[in-house]
Amino acid sequence: MREIQAEEITSVVAEAIKNINFHIRPDVKAELQRALEEEASPLGRQSLQLLLENAQMAAAGVLPLCQDTGTTVIFAEVGQEVRIVGASLEEALQAGVRLATREGRLRHSIAVHPLSRGNSGDNTPAVVHYHPIPGKALKLFVMAKGGGCENASAMAMLPPLASRHGVGDYIVNIIRTNGAAACPPLIIGIGLGGNFETAPLLAKRALLRKIGEFSPDPETAKLEKVLLRRINELGIGPQGWGGSITALSVSIETAPCHIASLPVAVNVECHSHRLTEVKI
Amino acid sequence: MSATWLKLPLEPLVLRDLKVGQWVNLSGSLYTARDAALKQIFDLEADNKQPPVDLKGQLIxxxxxxxxxxxxxxxxxxxxTSRRMEHFIPALIEAGVSGIMGKGPLSQSxxxxxxxxxxxxxxxxxxxxAFYGSKVRGATITAxxxxxxxxxxCMHIENFPAVVAIDLEGGDLFEQGPKTYRKET
Structure with missing residues (x-):
């Protein structure tokens, strides 16, 4: 067994959260620069220019990229030969969120109860998904997910024999209705298949993929390209002010499903796309 | 980008000249509000009580x-996201605000x-x-x-750029902008 100190995990998670809130991902920056060159609308280009300037200012480490510093979402891939010492893995991760919130002066954005709405005051709890993996590594995907774009997300249980086009219509309609309010240009994660609880999780997982990479499965990659084109043809554009670039990428993850079902989930992500991967 | 310089609080007369898609550069003071505070103002209005801040003529x-x-x-x-505040906009109108600022579209009604x-x-x-935070010169909690x-x-901002999204003629950037660039067949 390999032993990892809980304190080390806490400090790595805190650094990751601070890092993503102040530093734009290189792939996102490259995509925004490409969008700036390709965008047809002058207003759209001006808004993209403003976002690049924003990223530059945030990199100084004082002002986060976005005031919505998000819900922390962590995908923890836990090696089966790893033992955490000093506290539970869950405690170590949540302590990392608390530390990052304090040190990074992040906004307190978590309500402890959906109806009474009291603020947790430290951005806990993070949403954590655990996956056992063989070996001695602990891999963490750490994401700061904005509320505005999460609100634009949706899922449906479609009829099992819906055509590719029909599935596409559902997805494109979600973006048509909700996209402009979700801080476009968007990054779109789609979960196809699974069941009622796994489809949204697949959609979130699809967001972990590097921007600009398509699915290794040719059929899925083809659908991703078609959807990206269709979504950009909506004309929503950067900020929803009209333009040719509404989305930077569409990623689809699939899973087997019941013969009676075709679950589809659309997880909408804003252009800030605060995500990193750390390995301990 | 060329922008029209606007002083806050907004002068009612200048509003008429603003057109959808036009950049404005704001300087002066405004009030901030979002879900939880607006809910409280809304509840006060419903009870015929005054909000804790005089919002008359202000940009929210x-x-x-x-x-x-x-x-x-x-x-x-x-x-x-402004759409989330729609339910409370009648209360803001009642309070006499001159303008609202946020992101994303609002419903036709x-x-x-x-x-x-x-x-x-x-x-x-x-x-x-970060960009907009750097345009804030001072802020005090009012309520x-x-x-x-x-x-x-109450926030004091300087040189704060925004785009006219709904003008006094009913023009709507979130309707007109996408229509111009839509390529759907």
Whole structure:
């Protein structure tokens, strides 16, 4: 067994959260620069220019990229030969969120109860998904997910024999209705298949993929390209002010499903796309 | 980009000249509000009580900033989704605001209502929190301090760019912009 100190995990998670809130991902920056060159609308280009300037200012480490510093979402891939010492893995991760919130002066954005709405005051709890993996590594995907774009997300249980086009219509309609309010240009994660609880999780997982990479499965990659084109043809554009670039990428993850079902989930992500991967 | 310089609070006369898609550069003071504070104002209005802040003639900015660095008044301060505030907009109209600012579209009925009352809607660029935070020169909490980031701040901004999204003729950027670039067959 390999032993990892809980304190080390806490400090790595805190650094990751601070890092993503102040530093734009290189792939996102490259995509925004490409969008700036390709965008047809002058207003759209001006808004993209403003976002690049924003990223530059945030990199100084004082002002986060976005005031919505998000819900922390962590995908923890836990090696089966790893033992955490000093506290539970869950405690170590949540302590990392608390530390990052304090040190990074992040906004307190978590309500402890959906109806009474009291603020947790430290951005806990993070949403954590655990996956056992063989070996001695602990891999963490750490994401700061904005509320505005999460609100634009949706899922449906479609009829099992819906055509590719029909599935596409559902997805494109979600973006048509909700996209402009979700801080476009968007990054779109789609979960196809699974069941009622796994489809949204697949959609979130699809967001972990590097921007600009398509699915290794040719059929899925083809659908991703078609959807990206269709979504950009909506004309929503950067900020929803009209333009040719509404989305930077569409990623689809699939899973087997019941013969009676075709679950589809659309997880909408804003252009800030605060995500990193750390390995301990 | 060429922008029209506007002083806050907004002069009612200049509002008429603002057109959809036009950049404005704002300087002066405004009030912030978002979900939780607006709910409280809305509930007060429903009971025929005055809101804790006189919003007459003011621009209301939908924002919940991050905490300030030492020596600063706020941290990042970009716009939040305006659509979520639609339910409370009648209360703001009742309170006599001159304009609202946030991100994203508003429904057709709200667009009509704003136009009828001569209220402007400005769109700031969503996700530009650091940029907009740097345009805030000072901020004090005016009401609902217990709401943390959702408190009402009186904010002094300088050289703060936004786009006219709904003008007094009922023009709507979120309707007209996408229509211009739509390629769907």
């Amino acid at each position: 900015y939908f924002v919940g900033p991050t905490p300030p660095a030492p020596g600063e008044s706020v941290g990042s301060a970009g716009p939040t 709200t667009v009509k209502e704003l136009q009828r009352k001569g209220i402007i809607y400005l769109a700031a660029a969503g996700g530009a929190g 609902y301090e217990e709401l943390g980031p959702e408190a009402i701040y």
